[in-house]
Amino acid sequence: MNVYASAYGITKFRKDNTSIYSLALESAIDLIKRFDIDKDSIDGVIIATSSIEPYIASIVSEMLGIKPKIAHKLEQMCSSGSSAIAAAYSYIYSGICKNVLVIGVDKHDTIGKRLDWDNSRGEFKHPAHWAALYAKMHMKAFNTTEEQLALVTVKNRDNAINNKYAYFQERITIDEVLNSKIVVDPIKLYECSYPCDGSAAILLSNKPSENSIKVTGIGEQSLGASISSITDFTSIESTRLAAKEAYDMAGIDASKVDIAEVHDAFTICEILAYEDLGFTERGKGGKFIENIDKIGIKINTRGGLLGTGHPVGATGIAQAAEIIRQLMLGYRIGLIHNMAAAGTTSNVIIMENEI
Amino acid sequence: MNVYASAYGITKFRKDNTSIYSLALESAIDLIKRFDIDKDSIDGVIIATSSIEPYIASIVSEMLGIKPKIAHKLEQMCSSGSSAIAAAYSYIYSGICKNVLVIGVDKHDTIGKRLDWDNSRGEFKHPAHWAALYAKMHMKAFNTTEEQLALVTVKNRDNAINNKYAYFQERITIDEVLNSKIVVDPIKLYECSYPCDGSAAILLSNKPSENSIKVTGIGEQSLGASISSITDFTSIESTRLAAKEAYDMAGIDASKVDIAEVHDAFTICEILAYEDLGFTERGKGGKFIENIDKIGIKINTRGGLLGTGHPVGATGIAQAAEIIRQLMLGYRIGLIHNMAAAGTTSNVIIMENEI
Numbered sequence: 245m246n247v248y249a250s251a252y253g254i255t256k257f258r259k260d261n262t263s264i265y266s267l268a269l270e271s272a273i274d275l276i277k278r279f280d281i282d283k284d285s286i287d288g289v290i291i292a293t294s295s296i297e298p299y300i301a302s303i304v305s306e307m308l309g310i311k312p313k314i315a316h317k318l319e320q321m322c323s324s325g326s327s328a329i330a331a332a333y334s335y336i337y338s339g340i341c342k343n344v345l346v347i348g349v350d351k352h353d354t355i356g357k358r359l360d361w362d363n364s365r366g367e368f369k370h371p372a373h374w375a376a377l378y379a380k381m382h383m384k385a386f387n388t389t390e391e392q393l394a395l396v397t398v399k400n401r402d403n404a405i406n407n408k409y410a411y412f413q414e415r416i417t418i419d420e421v422l423n424s425k426i427v428v429d430p431i432k433l434y435e436c437s438y439p440c441d442g443s444a445a446i447l448l449s450n451k452p453s454e455n456s457i458k459v460t461g462i463g464e465q466s467l468g469a470s471i472s473s474i475t476d477f478t479s480i481e482s483t484r485l486a487a488k489e490a491y492d493m494a495g496i497d498a499s500k501v502d503i504a505e506v507h508d509a510f511t512i513c514e515i516l517a518y519e520d521l522g523f524t525e526r527g528k529g530g531k532f533i534e535n536i537d538k539i540g541i542k543i544n545t546r547g548g549l550l551g552t553g554h555p556v557g558a559t560g561i562a563q564a565a566e567i568i569r570q571l572m573l574g575y576r577i578g579l580i581h582n583m584a585a586a587g588t589t590s591n592v593i594i595m596e597n598e599i
Numbered sequence: 600m601n602v603y604a605s606a607y608g609i610t611k612f613r614k615d616n617t618s619i620y621s622l623a624l625e626s627a628i629d630l631i632k633r634f635d636i637d638k639d640s641i642d643g644v645i646i647a648t649s650s651i652e653p654y655i656a657s658i659v660s661e662m663l664g665i666k667p668k669i670a671h672k673l674e675q676m677c678s679s680g681s682s683a684i685a686a687a688y689s690y691i692y693s694g695i696c697k698n699v700l701v702i703g704v705d706k707h708d709t710i711g712k713r714l715d716w717d718n719s720r721g722e723f724k725h726p727a728h729w730a731a732l733y734a735k736m737h738m739k740a741f742n743t744t745e746e747q748l749a750l751v752t753v754k755n756r757d758n759a760i761n762n763k764y765a766y767f768q769e770r771i772t773i774d775e776v777l778n779s780k781i782v783v784d785p786i787k788l789y790e791c792s793y794p795c796d797g798s799a800a801i802l803l804s805n806k807p808s809e810n811s812i813k814v815t816g817i818g819e820q821s822l823g824a825s826i827s828s829i830t831d832f833t834s835i836e837s838t839r840l841a842a843k844e845a846y847d848m849a850g851i852d853a854s855k856v857d858i859a860e861v862h863d864a865f866t867i868c869e870i871l872a873y874e875d876l877g878f879t880e881r882g883k884g885g886k887f888i889e890n891i892d893k894i895g896i897k898i899n900t901r902g903g904l905l906g907t908g909h910p911v912g913a914t915g916i917a918q919a920a921e922i923i924r925q926l927m928l929g930y931r932i933g934l935i936h937n938m939a940a941a942g943t944t945s946n947v948i949i950m951e952n953e954i
Binding site for chain 1: 600620644649651652653654656657658660661666667668669670671672673674675676678679682685686688689690692693694695710711714716738817818819820821822823825828841844939940943944
């Protein structure tokens, strides 16, 4: 059984008063119109979100005028989007569904932004605290510099300028990043992704269509929920394990990936992703960003979370929408990397343009 | 690919101060101990719940001391439990997981009890209002009586006495039901299921084990979210469609079902289920309950929602746990029927003891 991504839709990432329902509808309608999808063929609707509203999958289905068999909400904090892709893949594989619409959506004030349950974080519950821990430990272990971290923001903000759906539309210099307010040393304000409103949608199908993209690898790993379950802050173990699963399933290694969307919730996350996804050796993430223009692989072409904003449940689907778009434009192998709650969960998805 | 149910666990249904996390843990530990399950073999954890807490699947996994690949929350109001079974089935079918633990859990005060979004209900948002509509219309169309409705409570409360995990443990007479407070005419207090705290767990696996039960049919259908999407209140259309899917997949018809758990959120729901699942003809549900002792099929042997209580996300899993238990004891074909939001969504699962 093969599973194909055949369409995507997206909304402008922003902050306004649009309801979560209308926001979800917006990306779904964009998908349907952009790819001329027959609504009646959709027999599954999964909504990836950390919003608390019950029955949202049936509500949005009713608004869309469709009557799916499978309909439900799926939540796993920042990984909700890519977890929902694995679910949709499985519903198609099992034959329960033929065409599953996966919508990611969240508002900026979602409770999914921080894990208040985790008392092992003490008073330090803002995600910048765990990002700072990773950054400090990586700098100490591998001489990674503040300038290297800042380069991630500069690159991703540059990429966001070419993405009209991105929250940020202004170029930023390395000095502006370095001189922005210290949130938690060494993480500065412009090294943090921005919680905003947004939605993205993709369609997975059991049959190929013109231009459709094959889903070839899925890897997920949850290693706990509290930050105390992490023993080594120089690497994201869950990402390494999820990547191995996904590469093995696709039958490829990291060197084959042409384009990737990685989870840059903070600058250090992208540096870690380079290493944990195998794009470079352990400890070489800082050098990798310095030389990224000379390296073949494209990373976070839509602007990443740092450039587009981070509407929690929408992020994994927006990443997938970008990879599908880029593969439809000609790239061959794409990778999506999503993670949640200080990297205690990671998801890696591989898609291939087989034409 | 075959999928097997190999274990179940349950908590006492009650009202106390146990946290949602501890409650989920309780049924999972019951399952692990009852069936001597190797915790390390569990590579998927889905939590069916309408609770709003984020990241609950990874939190409970950490509490259990397991590190699953797939971990997420799934919400579809009262159908969350059986929707999660379809998800687990699919993860196993796709090969992503080998052993998926599905935990249903909710507290009595969950926001999943009523759909405040549905403004087509006007001021009448309590679920008893839609139940009363179905009851009135069924009585008018088919001469169904208040006594017949009341018999559902009498039967299910009787069954609950033999289930130590049930909320209600007292026998009730038909007169007590008929003389209980009218909630929404003609639905009386003792015809309403009781929101309470509870959890249930089942394990689905890719390999059979001693005593394991095969999942042979899965049917789901969502037809909308608002009550205005329902045009005929004498039958639950989503149940009829979900049942057809499940029977077709299992290659059986209703006459083959030996034992069923049906969604008796209100007495009228069970009467409708008899008809919509095909156990009797349209309009004959009232006669069916009058003669149920003479009919081969066993219905709601654990006490149903009316006898055990209704912890929203736990209900579908508790129903499945009962069917698995009964099939392990010797019944051959079992059916689980779950529905949500005035019957706008229904789920039907068929399991078989192949020994």
